[in-house]
Amino acid sequence: TRPKTVFSGIQPTGIPHLGNYLGALANWVKLQNGASPDDRLLYSIVGWHALTLPQDPKALRAARWEMLASLLATGLDPRRSIIFHQDHNPNHTELAWILNCLCPIGKLKRMTTWKAKLAASRNANDESEVDESLLNAGLFTYPVLQAADILAYRATHVPVGEDQQQHLELARDIADSFNRAFPKPKKIFPLPQHMIPPSKRILSLRDPSSKMSKSSPDVQSRILLTDEFAQIQAKFRSAVTDSQLGVTFDPVNRPGVSNIVTILATCTDKSSEMVAELYTSKGHAQLKMDTAEAVESLLRQPREEFKRLKSETGYLEEIAKEGARRAREISEGTMTLVRSQIGL
Numbered sequence: 196t197r198p199k200t201v202f203s204g205i206q207p208t209g210i211p212h213l214g215n216y217l218g219a220l221a222n223w224v225k226l227q228n229g230a231s232p233d234d235r236l237l238y239s240i241v242g243w244h245a246l247t248l249p250q251d252p253k254a255l256r257a258a259r260w261e262m263l264a265s266l267l268a269t270g271l272d273p274r275r276s277i278i279f280h281q282d283h284n285p286n287h288t289e290l291a292w293i294l295n296c297l298c299p300i301g302k303l304k305r306m307t308t309w310k311a312k313l314a315a316s317r318n319a320n321d322e323s324e325v326d327e328s329l330l331n332a333g334l335f336t337y338p339v340l341q342a343a344d345i346l347a348y349r350a351t352h353v354p355v356g357e358d359q360q361q362h363l364e365l366a367r368d369i370a371d372s373f374n375r376a377f378p379k380p381k382k383i384f385p386l387p388q389h390m391i392p393p394s395k396r397i398l399s400l401r402d403p404s405s406k407m408s409k410s411s412p413d414v415q416s417r418i419l420l421t422d423e424f425a426q427i428q429a430k431f432r433s434a435v436t437d438s439q440l441g442v443t444f445d446p447v448n449r450p451g452v453s454n455i456v457t458i459l460a461t462c463t464d465k466s467s468e469m470v471a472e473l474y475t476s477k478g479h480a481q482l483k484m485d486t487a488e489a490v491e492s493l494l495r496q497p498r499e500e501f502k503r504l505k506s507e508t509g510y511l512e513e514i515a516k517e518g519a520r521r522a523r524e525i526s527e528g529t530m531t532l533v534r535s536q537i538g539l
Protein backbone atom coordinates (compact mmCIF):
# COMPACT_ATOMS: atom_id res chain seq x y z
CA THR A 196 0.00 0.00 0.00
CA ARG A 197 1.08 3.58 -0.76
CA PRO A 198 2.09 5.72 2.23
CA LYS A 199 -0.74 7.85 3.60
CA THR A 200 -0.65 11.54 4.41
CA VAL A 201 -3.25 12.25 7.06
CA PHE A 202 -4.36 15.81 7.81
CA SER A 203 -6.94 17.09 10.26
CA GLY A 204 -7.63 20.24 12.22
CA ILE A 205 -9.48 21.58 15.21
CA GLN A 206 -10.37 25.15 16.11
CA PRO A 207 -8.88 26.70 19.27
CA THR A 208 -12.26 27.88 20.48
CA GLY A 209 -12.37 26.13 23.85
CA ILE A 210 -11.57 22.91 25.63
CA PRO A 211 -12.46 19.96 23.37
CA HIS A 212 -15.75 18.22 24.15
CA LEU A 213 -16.84 14.61 23.97
CA GLY A 214 -18.02 15.10 20.36
CA ASN A 215 -14.56 16.32 19.35
CA TYR A 216 -13.02 13.46 21.28
CA LEU A 217 -15.16 10.62 19.91
CA GLY A 218 -15.64 12.21 16.48
CA ALA A 219 -12.05 13.25 15.89
CA LEU A 220 -9.29 13.17 18.52
CA ALA A 221 -9.59 9.54 19.62
CA ASN A 222 -9.39 8.58 15.97
CA TRP A 223 -6.38 10.77 15.33
CA VAL A 224 -4.57 8.87 18.09
CA LYS A 225 -5.75 5.52 16.74
CA LEU A 226 -4.48 6.41 13.26
CA GLN A 227 -1.19 7.55 14.71
CA ASN A 228 -0.71 4.36 16.67
CA GLY A 229 -1.59 2.16 13.70
CA ALA A 230 0.44 4.14 11.16
CA SER A 231 3.30 2.60 9.23
CA PRO A 232 6.68 4.38 9.39
CA ASP A 233 6.21 5.86 5.89
CA ASP A 234 2.86 7.44 6.70
CA ARG A 235 2.73 11.12 7.52
CA LEU A 236 0.34 12.55 10.09
CA LEU A 237 -0.38 16.26 10.45
CA TYR A 238 -2.71 17.65 13.11
CA SER A 239 -3.29 21.37 13.14
CA ILE A 240 -4.82 23.87 15.55
CA VAL A 241 -6.62 26.09 13.10
CA GLY A 242 -6.54 29.58 14.60
CA TRP A 243 -7.38 31.35 11.33
CA HIS A 244 -10.66 29.45 11.16
CA ALA A 245 -11.56 30.65 14.65
CA LEU A 246 -11.39 34.26 13.39
CA THR A 247 -14.53 33.78 11.28
CA LEU A 248 -16.42 34.46 14.52
CA PRO A 249 -15.57 37.28 16.95
CA GLN A 250 -12.88 36.16 19.42
CA ASP A 251 -11.54 37.83 22.51
CA PRO A 252 -7.74 38.06 21.90
CA LYS A 253 -6.83 37.00 25.43
CA ALA A 254 -9.20 34.03 25.36
CA LEU A 255 -8.02 33.01 21.89
CA ARG A 256 -4.38 33.08 22.97
CA ALA A 257 -5.17 30.89 25.97
CA ALA A 258 -7.32 28.52 23.90
CA ARG A 259 -4.52 27.95 21.39
CA TRP A 260 -2.23 26.62 24.12
CA GLU A 261 -5.00 24.71 25.86
CA MET A 262 -5.77 22.97 22.59
CA LEU A 263 -2.16 21.98 22.10
CA ALA A 264 -2.09 20.59 25.65
CA SER A 265 -5.37 18.76 24.93
CA LEU A 266 -4.01 17.12 21.79
CA LEU A 267 -0.93 15.88 23.62
CA ALA A 268 -3.06 14.80 26.59
CA THR A 269 -5.28 12.61 24.40
CA GLY A 270 -2.20 10.74 23.17
CA LEU A 271 -0.83 12.50 20.11
CA ASP A 272 2.91 12.01 20.13
CA PRO A 273 5.10 14.71 18.57
CA ARG A 274 7.63 12.07 17.57
CA ARG A 275 5.04 10.40 15.38
CA SER A 276 2.65 13.21 14.45
CA ILE A 277 3.33 16.74 13.27
CA ILE A 278 1.31 18.90 15.66
CA PHE A 279 1.27 22.60 14.86
CA HIS A 280 -0.55 25.92 14.82
CA GLN A 281 -2.03 26.69 11.40
CA ASP A 282 -1.13 30.37 11.85
CA HIS A 283 2.55 29.42 12.09
CA ASN A 284 2.50 28.34 8.46
CA PRO A 285 1.65 31.11 5.94
CA ASN A 286 1.57 28.54 3.12
CA HIS A 287 -2.03 27.84 4.14
CA THR A 288 -3.18 31.39 3.40
CA GLU A 289 -1.11 31.67 0.24
CA LEU A 290 -2.65 28.50 -1.15
CA ALA A 291 -6.11 29.54 0.05
CA TRP A 292 -5.86 32.74 -2.02
CA ILE A 293 -4.88 30.80 -5.14
CA LEU A 294 -7.70 28.30 -4.60
CA ASN A 295 -10.20 31.11 -3.94
CA CYS A 296 -9.45 32.31 -7.44
CA LEU A 297 -10.40 28.86 -8.81
CA CYS A 298 -13.56 28.38 -6.76
CA PRO A 299 -16.90 29.56 -8.23
CA ILE A 300 -18.92 31.46 -5.61
CA GLY A 301 -21.94 29.29 -6.46
CA LYS A 302 -20.20 26.37 -4.79
CA LEU A 303 -19.63 28.34 -1.61
CA LYS A 304 -23.26 29.52 -1.60
CA ARG A 305 -24.33 25.87 -1.50
CA MET A 306 -22.41 25.11 1.72
CA THR A 307 -24.90 24.28 4.48
CA THR A 308 -22.72 26.10 7.03
CA TRP A 309 -23.01 29.27 4.91
CA LYS A 310 -26.75 28.81 4.40
CA ALA A 311 -27.19 28.52 8.16
CA LYS A 312 -25.29 31.77 8.73
CA LEU A 313 -27.30 33.47 6.03
CA ALA A 314 -30.57 32.26 7.56
CA ALA A 315 -29.48 33.51 10.98
CA SER A 316 -28.88 36.99 9.62
CA ARG A 317 -32.26 37.35 7.90
CA ASN A 318 -34.64 40.00 9.13
CA ALA A 319 -37.27 38.41 11.36
CA ASN A 320 -40.06 40.48 9.78
CA ASP A 321 -38.92 40.43 6.17
CA GLU A 322 -37.28 37.11 5.22
CA SER A 323 -35.93 38.49 1.95
CA GLU A 324 -33.79 41.00 3.81
CA VAL A 325 -30.34 39.85 4.91
CA ASP A 326 -28.33 41.97 7.32
CA GLU A 327 -25.02 41.74 5.46
CA SER A 328 -23.16 43.58 8.17
CA LEU A 329 -23.48 40.36 10.23
CA LEU A 330 -21.64 38.32 7.57
CA ASN A 331 -17.89 38.67 7.08
CA ALA A 332 -16.11 37.49 3.94
CA GLY A 333 -14.09 34.92 5.92
CA LEU A 334 -17.28 33.15 6.92
CA PHE A 335 -18.12 32.75 3.23
CA THR A 336 -14.75 31.54 2.06
CA TYR A 337 -13.37 29.52 4.99
CA PRO A 338 -14.19 26.18 3.30
CA VAL A 339 -11.54 27.19 0.74
CA LEU A 340 -9.04 27.79 3.55
CA GLN A 341 -9.97 24.34 4.81
CA ALA A 342 -9.24 22.92 1.35
CA ALA A 343 -5.87 24.70 1.42
CA ASP A 344 -5.11 23.25 4.88
CA ILE A 345 -5.52 19.77 3.42
CA LEU A 346 -4.02 20.29 -0.03
CA ALA A 347 -0.91 22.14 1.20
CA TYR A 348 0.32 18.74 2.40
CA ARG A 349 -1.21 16.83 -0.52
CA ALA A 350 -3.06 14.84 2.14
CA THR A 351 -4.65 11.57 1.08
CA HIS A 352 -6.80 10.96 4.18
CA VAL A 353 -8.84 13.36 6.30
CA PRO A 354 -10.28 12.00 9.55
CA VAL A 355 -13.07 14.42 10.54
CA GLY A 356 -16.64 14.12 11.76
CA GLU A 357 -19.64 13.64 9.51
CA ASP A 358 -20.40 17.38 9.88
CA GLN A 359 -17.39 18.07 7.66
CA GLN A 360 -18.44 15.90 4.72
CA GLN A 361 -19.59 18.74 2.47
CA HIS A 362 -16.42 20.73 3.09
CA LEU A 363 -14.28 17.74 2.24
CA GLU A 364 -16.21 17.24 -1.00
CA LEU A 365 -15.46 20.86 -1.85
CA ALA A 366 -11.76 20.25 -1.14
CA ARG A 367 -11.80 17.28 -3.56
CA ASP A 368 -13.61 19.39 -6.12
CA ILE A 369 -11.09 22.22 -5.85
CA ALA A 370 -8.17 19.77 -6.05
CA ASP A 371 -9.68 18.33 -9.22
CA SER A 372 -10.24 21.83 -10.70
CA PHE A 373 -6.62 22.73 -10.03
CA ASN A 374 -5.35 19.49 -11.56
CA ARG A 375 -7.46 20.09 -14.69
CA ALA A 376 -6.54 23.77 -15.01
CA PHE A 377 -2.81 23.20 -14.42
CA PRO A 378 -1.97 19.59 -15.38
CA LYS A 379 1.60 20.26 -16.54
CA PRO A 380 4.19 18.99 -15.95
CA LYS A 381 2.15 16.86 -13.52
CA LYS A 382 -1.12 16.79 -11.63
CA ILE A 383 -0.18 17.99 -8.18
CA PHE A 384 -3.06 17.09 -5.90
CA PRO A 385 -4.35 13.65 -4.89
CA LEU A 386 -8.08 13.71 -4.09
CA PRO A 387 -8.31 13.47 -0.29
CA GLN A 388 -10.51 10.74 1.20
CA HIS A 389 -12.88 11.28 4.10
CA MET A 390 -12.48 8.93 7.08
CA ILE A 391 -15.66 9.15 9.15
CA PRO A 392 -15.39 7.58 12.62
CA PRO A 393 -18.03 5.00 13.61
CA SER A 394 -19.51 7.35 16.24
CA LYS A 395 -20.29 9.89 13.48
CA ARG A 396 -22.14 12.74 15.21
CA ILE A 397 -22.45 13.19 18.96
CA LEU A 398 -25.48 15.34 19.80
CA SER A 399 -26.04 18.06 22.37
CA LEU A 400 -27.13 16.55 25.70
CA ARG A 401 -29.75 19.29 26.09
CA ASP A 402 -31.01 19.71 22.55
CA PRO A 403 -30.58 16.45 20.64
CA SER A 404 -31.68 18.14 17.40
CA SER A 405 -28.25 19.79 17.18
CA LYS A 406 -24.69 18.48 17.47
CA MET A 407 -22.62 18.80 20.61
CA SER A 408 -20.60 21.95 20.00
CA LYS A 409 -18.10 24.26 21.63
CA SER A 410 -20.22 27.27 20.77
CA SER A 411 -23.55 26.40 22.41
CA PRO A 412 -24.28 28.82 25.29
CA ASP A 413 -25.66 25.93 27.41
CA VAL A 414 -22.59 24.49 29.15
CA GLN A 415 -24.65 21.51 30.35
CA SER A 416 -25.00 20.45 26.71
CA ARG A 417 -21.41 19.20 26.40
CA ILE A 418 -18.94 17.09 28.35
CA LEU A 419 -15.49 18.67 28.37
CA LEU A 420 -12.15 16.93 28.43
CA THR A 421 -11.52 18.72 31.74
CA ASP A 422 -14.78 17.69 33.46
CA GLU A 423 -14.41 15.77 36.73
CA PHE A 424 -16.49 12.61 37.25
CA ALA A 425 -19.09 14.48 39.35
CA GLN A 426 -19.61 17.00 36.52
CA ILE A 427 -19.88 14.23 33.95
CA GLN A 428 -22.53 12.53 36.09
CA ALA A 429 -24.46 15.77 36.60
CA LYS A 430 -24.48 16.51 32.86
CA PHE A 431 -25.77 13.05 31.99
CA ARG A 432 -28.37 13.29 34.76
CA SER A 433 -29.74 16.49 33.21
CA ALA A 434 -29.52 15.16 29.64
CA VAL A 435 -32.79 15.45 27.70
CA THR A 436 -34.33 12.10 26.77
CA ASP A 437 -38.07 11.41 26.29
CA SER A 438 -41.09 10.11 28.19
CA GLN A 439 -41.04 6.63 26.66
CA LEU A 440 -40.00 3.85 29.05
CA GLY A 441 -37.01 1.64 28.33
CA VAL A 442 -34.15 1.98 25.91
CA THR A 443 -34.14 1.53 22.15
CA PHE A 444 -31.83 2.75 19.41
CA ASP A 445 -34.01 4.91 17.21
CA PRO A 446 -32.14 8.10 16.24
CA VAL A 447 -35.08 9.56 14.27
CA ASN A 448 -37.83 9.20 16.87
CA ARG A 449 -35.73 9.05 20.03
CA PRO A 450 -32.65 11.23 19.37
CA GLY A 451 -31.87 11.92 23.06
CA VAL A 452 -31.83 8.29 24.24
CA SER A 453 -30.15 7.13 21.04
CA ASN A 454 -27.38 9.70 21.46
CA ILE A 455 -26.58 8.37 24.93
CA VAL A 456 -26.68 4.80 23.58
CA THR A 457 -24.20 5.86 20.86
CA ILE A 458 -21.90 7.46 23.43
CA LEU A 459 -21.93 4.32 25.61
CA ALA A 460 -21.45 2.11 22.56
CA THR A 461 -18.49 4.15 21.30
CA CYS A 462 -16.85 4.22 24.74
CA THR A 463 -17.18 0.44 25.12
CA ASP A 464 -16.42 -0.55 21.51
CA LYS A 465 -19.85 -2.00 20.89
CA SER A 466 -22.48 -1.24 18.26
CA SER A 467 -25.36 1.05 19.25
CA GLU A 468 -27.81 -1.77 18.46
CA MET A 469 -26.00 -4.11 20.84
CA VAL A 470 -26.03 -1.58 23.68
CA ALA A 471 -29.74 -0.87 23.12
CA GLU A 472 -30.37 -4.63 23.28
CA LEU A 473 -28.55 -4.87 26.64
CA TYR A 474 -30.63 -1.99 28.06
CA THR A 475 -34.05 -2.86 26.60
CA SER A 476 -35.68 -3.36 29.99
CA LYS A 477 -33.53 -0.89 31.94
CA GLY A 478 -34.41 2.71 32.73
CA HIS A 479 -32.97 5.93 31.34
CA ALA A 480 -31.33 6.67 34.70
CA GLN A 481 -29.37 3.43 34.62
CA LEU A 482 -28.28 4.07 31.03
CA LYS A 483 -27.17 7.60 31.92
CA MET A 484 -25.15 6.57 34.97
CA ASP A 485 -23.44 3.69 33.17
CA THR A 486 -22.61 6.03 30.30
CA ALA A 487 -21.18 8.60 32.74
CA GLU A 488 -18.92 5.87 34.12
CA ALA A 489 -17.80 4.73 30.67
CA VAL A 490 -17.01 8.33 29.70
CA GLU A 491 -15.10 8.83 32.96
CA SER A 492 -12.90 5.80 32.33
CA LEU A 493 -12.13 7.09 28.85
CA LEU A 494 -11.43 10.71 29.85
CA ARG A 495 -9.74 10.26 33.23
CA GLN A 496 -6.24 9.79 31.88
CA PRO A 497 -6.36 12.62 29.29
CA ARG A 498 -7.86 14.91 31.95
CA GLU A 499 -5.04 14.26 34.40
CA GLU A 500 -2.45 14.58 31.64
CA PHE A 501 -4.02 17.89 30.54
CA LYS A 502 -3.73 19.29 34.07
CA ARG A 503 -0.05 18.39 34.11
CA LEU A 504 0.70 19.78 30.63
CA LYS A 505 -1.21 23.04 30.57
CA SER A 506 1.32 24.91 32.71
CA GLU A 507 4.34 23.47 30.87
CA THR A 508 4.45 26.48 28.57
CA GLY A 509 8.10 26.10 27.59
CA TYR A 510 7.54 22.52 26.50
CA LEU A 511 4.37 23.42 24.58
CA GLU A 512 6.15 26.24 22.76
CA GLU A 513 8.94 23.88 21.77
CA ILE A 514 6.47 21.32 20.39
CA ALA A 515 4.62 24.02 18.42
CA LYS A 516 7.83 25.42 17.00
CA GLU A 517 9.16 22.06 15.86
CA GLY A 518 5.72 21.09 14.47
CA ALA A 519 5.53 24.30 12.43
CA ARG A 520 9.03 23.78 11.09
CA ARG A 521 8.19 20.27 9.86
CA ALA A 522 4.82 21.34 8.48
CA ARG A 523 6.36 24.24 6.54
CA GLU A 524 9.02 21.97 5.09
CA ILE A 525 6.34 19.74 3.54
CA SER A 526 3.98 22.50 2.39
CA GLU A 527 6.85 24.49 0.88
CA GLY A 528 7.42 21.51 -1.44
CA THR A 529 3.80 21.72 -2.58
CA MET A 530 3.91 25.50 -2.97
CA THR A 531 7.05 25.40 -5.10
CA LEU A 532 5.16 23.18 -7.57
CA VAL A 533 1.97 25.24 -7.34
CA ARG A 534 3.69 28.57 -7.96
CA SER A 535 5.65 27.19 -10.86
CA GLN A 536 2.68 25.54 -12.54
CA ILE A 537 0.44 28.60 -12.35
CA GLY A 538 3.16 30.96 -13.62
CA LEU A 539 4.27 32.76 -10.47
Ligand code: ADP
Nearest residue numbers: 206214215218219355356396397406407408409
Ligand atom coordinates in the same frame (compact mmCIF):
# COMPACT_ATOMS: atom_id res chain seq x y z
P1 ADP B 1 -16.71 22.48 17.11
O1 ADP B 1 -17.72 22.21 16.01
O2 ADP B 1 -17.12 21.92 18.42
O3 ADP B 1 -16.26 23.93 17.17
P2 ADP B 1 -14.46 21.94 15.42
O4 ADP B 1 -15.20 22.65 14.33
O5 ADP B 1 -13.16 22.51 15.87
O6 ADP B 1 -15.41 21.69 16.67
O7 ADP B 1 -14.24 20.45 14.92
C1 ADP B 1 -13.15 19.63 15.29
C2 ADP B 1 -13.42 18.20 14.90
O8 ADP B 1 -14.44 17.66 15.76
C3 ADP B 1 -13.96 18.00 13.48
O9 ADP B 1 -13.38 16.80 12.97
C4 ADP B 1 -15.43 17.80 13.66
O10 ADP B 1 -15.97 16.99 12.64
C5 ADP B 1 -15.47 17.08 14.99
N1 ADP B 1 -16.73 17.32 15.71
C6 ADP B 1 -17.17 18.50 16.19
N2 ADP B 1 -18.35 18.36 16.82
C7 ADP B 1 -18.67 17.04 16.75
C8 ADP B 1 -19.75 16.24 17.22
N3 ADP B 1 -20.75 16.79 17.92
N4 ADP B 1 -19.75 14.91 16.97
C9 ADP B 1 -18.74 14.35 16.28
N5 ADP B 1 -17.68 15.03 15.81
C10 ADP B 1 -17.63 16.36 16.03
Ligand code: NA
Nearest residue numbers: 206358359408
Ligand atom coordinates in the same frame (compact mmCIF):
# COMPACT_ATOMS: atom_id res chain seq x y z
NA1 NA C 1 -17.30 22.59 13.47
